[in-house]
Amino acid sequence: MSEYKPADIEPKWQEYWLNNKTFRTDHNDRERPKFYVLDMFPYPSSAGLHVGHPEGYTATDILARYKRMNGYNVLHPIGWDAFGLPAEQYAIKTGTHPRDTTNQNIDGFRRQLQALGFSYDWDREVNTTDPAYYRWTQWIFLKLYEQGLAYEASVPVNWCPELGTVLANEEVIDGKSEVGGFPVERKPMRQWMLKITAYADRLLDDLNDLDWPESIKEMQRNWIGKSEGANVIFPMKAGTSSVEESIEVFTTRPDTLFGATYMVLAPEHPLVNRITTGEQKSAIASYRNTAAKKSDLDRTDLNKDKTGVFTGAYAINPVNKEEIPVWIADYVMMSYGTGAIMAVPGHDERDWEFARKYDLPIIEVVKGGDVTKEAYVDSEEGVCVNSANDEVSLNDLPVPKAKKVITKWLEEKDCGTHAVTYKLRDWLFSRQRYWGEPFPVIHVDGKPKPLPEDHLPITLPEMDDFQPTKTGEPPLAKAKDWVNTTDPDTGKPAVRETNTMPQWAGSCWYYLRYISPDYEQGPVDPEMEKYWMPVDLYVGGAEHAVLHLLYARFWHKVLYDIGAVSTKEPFYRLVNQGMILGELEFTAFKDAAGEYVTADRSGLSDELERIKLLEKDVEKRGDRFVIKGTDTVVDARSFKMSKSRGNVINPDDVVAQYGADALRLYEMFMGPLEQVKPWSMQGVEGVYRFLKRVWRLIMDEEFGGVNEAVAHSVNDDGSPAVQPDRAQLKLLHETIKKVTADIEGHRFNTAISALMIFTNEAMKWEVRPVSVLKPFLLILSPFAPHLAEELWAKLGALSGKQANGTDFPSNGPTEDGGTLAHEAWPKYEEALLRADSKTYAVQVNGKVRGQIEIPADRSSEKDFVLDAARNEPGVRRHLEKGNVVKEIFVPNRVINFVVK
């Protein structure tokens, strides 16, 4: 008995690869071309891997294995992004030290990844929580500080009392914490900030050089949010305020200045108190109070209904000396631009709405719309009107030209400048948590002071109480012995920084550490860095489109500026794997009376009872599914995998049932890598059957050992007993060609399809030459490495280890002969692909009416082929219906007769 049993062969080969360090990347090998293929390293959660992880990991593993066989020096590492909130939350609940939880989870992840046969160099594993690693995270922070890119500020932050920490804007969703969904309020606190805004332009411009999905680049562009316009200064009307003040606004539409009929300050704007007149004071105070209490969610909810209060003060429009009222309203944000706007209701939708509500004047200054009906916002087509004073006129100028003219005038008059504003804000870089990198900073006499490099790493103190304090002080503040220290320079008493870095810190530079994980003189060995960088391919989920990828680019550019790295960008090529959804679900709906209701996408009320149906209970009707035999439409869709929905697939279960090779193969066979795709257990079954077929292609299930069809192809001494025939060679070389091109193009699904076609054909051969099967195993091996290794060993035993029985030499750095991992990738021969005959499709008026076979050596002779086409019976019948007015001849493909 010798069936395909992945449970027997997979662990064996995994152990072999580990023990022999088959995939170790040699430090000294820098002659060959390099290929650095990188996975986004995982956060090792207690839940273990989900099937989304192996998707990207399998793709990169296929490429790593393929490139190795093509003679490249491949760097294919993995590690752990292991700081973070879940381990700390768990510690608070159970008292287990986050380090212990983290290490357990890492062990689990490592075991799972190894069980999938990924060809990582396990000697390069990095772990962001390892002091030997975060020593360099801290070092980079010191560099940022030296560059003036790290500073302390008291900023209103998103304070989440429940989690006892502040959150970054991106960790707050709809006014609630992303983790846990707890309410979040604004509270000013002392924080570390990183000046990412100083790099905004470079982060934006250098996107153009990157081979990334356009959608990701666009998201980063939007996130940076660069706008060009002008800052304009509006002096206050004399006497309306106690001091001489002016309001500076940012506008992208300086061309509409003549249409500014009022101004709006953000409620938090510092000028508000100073300009508000006596009788307005109480109204303003109460409005500001309400606004301060509103969360971001509330503010957006009020989207439609704008509110505001008049300050009683007036400003002077610099272009026409008009006195215009100054209001406050919460549709103006303090955090963008200058926190104040000039309102041009004629040409801005928000201002128009506000002006309508409070009866403020609306003036048309750009022709093209009807400002009594709606704001006219077109900035390309419009032409300025009503826009002139004694010195300058914009009238009849198109908008872009008018912007330039008025900006120049403002600059001459000293009441404005050309200005650029970004949506991007400085990066809030500290967290009130225990389980993160400590800052290498002490406070002496209340002032921050960086510690010298030779004090690194600053390790976390041992603690057993990880509970945050109610005041927002970080848990580290409780470690009094650790906190109280002395300044190494002066010996003065000092206190350590008790905030820790956010989780993003460690992942900002890990791709550098893999290059020289044991290097002691810096984050990365400069010699090695020059050889390995940049990363040739980075694969990961689109959820990191903005934050991780923007932060990492920022750090990389800083490291580039100080000469620590040699490339401007870390990742020139990026691919996002698409999310894997749960299995397709059919859901029917019952109303309160228990009657089935047709599923209507728009109005699925929560009142309805949801009934899960099986595939056999439904049928297709038009473009929808209905309950079999009825007209009741059901909802048919796949959902994101989630614990609550109960549709999570655990890779361990798949491996246990079908093996790692089947899981790998299925993940790739589902569809294009970048696409969102639903999981299907039956699909796994399908590729598993394919692997069993490959097994039987070579092995005899009944008697064990290599089957007769294969054994008969060699003599007892291992020499070939038969030569492969032309058809066999043609199929082999076609498959090599297709699989090679598909791997290069990341079309793994169609590569697998080609391997299936080969197998289906080869199963029919009565004699299966080893010299054909061996190259097939080589091209199968990146996809299903365990099975390929096993069968390769069986064929090796059959044909002798010396000659590998193929025309393809071994070229690997390891010569142990026991693995195919370093065999040369087979090359196809064009001559063997040639067919004896070519098939033409023959069309009449664009419709296929027949096919003709033409001997290959005559297939380009137009007259000969056309003649054969005309004589094809199915074609002739249609030609007789009229006169041929045109003949289209596409060599080796198609003929089209146009008949009238």
Added chain:
RNA sequence: GCCGCCGUGGUGGAAUUGGUAGACACGUUGGACUUAAAAUCCAAUGGGCCUUAAAAGCCCGUGCCGGUUCGAUCCCGGCCGGCGGUACCA
């Protein structure tokens, strides 16, 4: 609202980017093997028309409507639907 991506059989998806739409796989149906099941193998499988039946043939068909072309899943214009991101950003 804005930005980006995507609509192909019962299902996942192919189609050398303008040249035989539906490769490969799942599912389904029928058959073989088996005491039986599993496994395996063989055949059919987009919808419809014609025909006693088969072969052959014909019509329709890549979200919808139109255009360019000898020929369109592919290019252009206009809609509809789905997914993701983002949102008072001045």
